[in-house]
Amino acid sequence: MxxxxxxxxxxxxxxxxxxxxxxxxxxxxxxxxxxxxxxxxxxxxxxxxxxxxxxxxxxxxxxxxxxxxxxxxxxxxxxxxxxxxxxxxxxxxxxxxxxxxxxxxxxxxxxxxxxxxxxxxxxxxxxxxxxxxxxxxxxxxxxxxxxxxxxxxxxxxxxxxxxxxxxxxxxxxxxxxxxxxxxxAAQARLAAAEERLRFARDVHDLLGHDLTVIALKAELAARLAPVDADRAGREAAEVQRLAGSALHRVRAAVHGYRTVDLADQLAAMAEVLRSCGVRCEVVPPPGELPAGVAAELAAVLREAGTNVLRHSRAGWCRIEITREGDVATMTVRNDGVGDDAGPDRHSHGLRGLTERLSAAGGALRTRRAGGVFTVEATVPVAP
Missing domain, CATH: 1.25.40 (Serine Threonine Protein Phosphatase 5, Tetratricopeptide repeat)
Known part of the structure; x- marks a missing residue:
């Protein structure tokens, strides 16, 4: 043991x-x-x-x-x-x-x-x-x-x-x-490993074909350079275009990875909490949120869920996302937090989220009362 x-x-x-x-x-x-x-x-x-x-x-x-x-x-x-x-x-x-x-x-x-x-x-x-x-x-x-x-x-x-x-x-x-x-702990590590494998497969699928074509085009340009400089230049330009396209697709994939569907993340977090013995209630947003807003709220969700598991003896957790006008709000509340337990506003994760949301025009607030810890994040929604 x-x-x-x-x-x-x-x-x-x-x-x-x-x-x-x-x-x-x-x-x-x-x-x-x-x-x-x-x-x-x-x-x-x-x-x-x-x-x-x-x-x-x-x-x-x-x-x-x-x-x-x-x-x-x-x-x-x-x-x-x-x-x-x-x-x-x-x-x-x-x-x-x-x-x-x-x-x-x-x-x-x-x-x-x-x-x-x-x-x-x-x-x-x-x-x-x-x-x-x-x-x-x-x-x-x-x-x-x-x-x-x-x-x-x-x-x-x-x-x-x-x-x-x-x-x-x-x-x-x-x-x-x-x-x-x-x-x-093993379940949390497995979930993280599965997500890394999923992202690795996506990147492989995206880049496999592009890199193969780039390699063939580059080899062709090298062979043509001594005998047909004009065609070699065109092939080199094509290699450059393909490389730029591949770079754009990788950036898009990374952006998509960081902005995984918020509904999927809510469902996954609820499943993890329930598997750890925490009753979890999720109130999803009333409608679709922009990708940028969903990305910020997903980051808050991951940190708040981690805090529930690591810093409390939670029996229940409630995750609610609302939208009022041009502001989206996520509220995560859980019990089982004593005076000497639970994260505070000075923890590294919450401090990093505060800086991230501030840069996006939002705000992060935390409070502790009666053994209940609350994380509230607000993010502006562009018209």
Whole structure:
């Protein structure tokens, strides 16, 4: 599970904190209840060794919980955290096992916590094998220290199994969330890649024939130059005309690419938002808008849609285009914007749009109120 930009996603960070807090509740089995055994241990040497073992176990367990819900950490750091936890778990047997021998199953509580961690470290079959080995080890510690078998089984099997189940469910939900965010990012990248391919195909179709003819004409002019200068000059002039025509067609294609049909862009943006779980309502313009106006509004639409996905926890979005006289207005409103979230008027995208619309005689305004962010763009419509 890898998410390159997960650390910058507000929603993912908050969900991670909640998941980590829920997982951390299992620490009570490795701190509080073994602490009862420490309180009952009269031997100061055993007490010191036991306290060191319990503390080291809790620290390394916390590190493993952290890497379990932090997918952007390096694999090397993950391996080091897991290896440290395994080493400490093994060392805890001689350190904590003799603590409160015969009166309290001190190490059995560490064993229960260890069983609870197995779903985070191993696949299901390996986790079951590790859990069974831990139960057997707890029984061996009880036999070594003169402890009771019944309480040891209850602690390791019931408490450990319950902790493992809760931890597994928590991490499963976290993995689903991470995969959903990965899917959204992949969908956005795929849409951009498809649009680039479409434009590349258009350019290829436009230029393929023209460049072939230009190459043939240029070759003919080169062959005619030594024997028929007049005809070679005419062919060279034809090459020049064809090159100018091809350049004009490319510029027209780029202009058309930048002014993709506004209705198509509205439909595409609505589909992307809905696929990401945002209810989207679109109110199209009452009539056809000039190509230049549609190009400016399409740029605003792309930036506003990006902001909805990146800077909010939107549940709904409304896109409306109106025309009053010689002014066309696009309004994009979405919820899920807190005081510390959402783009502001100083963001690079909005600032660039403000400058672009200003050059076209329009204006861009943004406002935030009651958790709703509004982008309003106005563009003059030439008579």
């Amino acid at each position: 890898t998410v390159g930009a997960a650390g910058t996603d507000r929603r993912l960070r908050r969900a991670r904190v909640v998941t980590l807090g829920s997982l951390a509740t299992s620490l009570w089995t490795s701190l509080l209840l073994p602490g009862i055994g420490l309180a009952r241990e009269p031997d100061p040497v055993r007490l010191a060794c036991g306290a060191a073992g319990v503390l080291a176990f809790a620290v390394t367990q916390t590190a493993v919980l952290h890497v379990a819900v932090t997918p952007w950490l390096s694999p090397r750091r993950r391996r080091r955290s897991v290896a440290a936890f395994v080493v400490v778990a093994v060392l805890s047997v001689p350190l904590v096992g003799p603590v409160a021998a015969g009166t309290w199953p001190t190490w059995a509580w560490l064993g229960a916590s260890l069983i609870g961690m197995t779903p985070l470290l191993l696949r299901p079959v390996a986790a079951l094998a590790a859990a069974a080995s831990t139960v057997a080890l707890a029984l061996a510690v009880a036999a070594w220290t003169g402890g009771a078998v019944g309480p040891t089984l209850v602690v390791t099997v019931l408490v450990g199994g319950g902790t493992a189940l809760v931890n597994r469910v928590q991490v499963w939900f976290w993995d689903l969330l991470v995969e959903a965010r990965q899917g959204q």
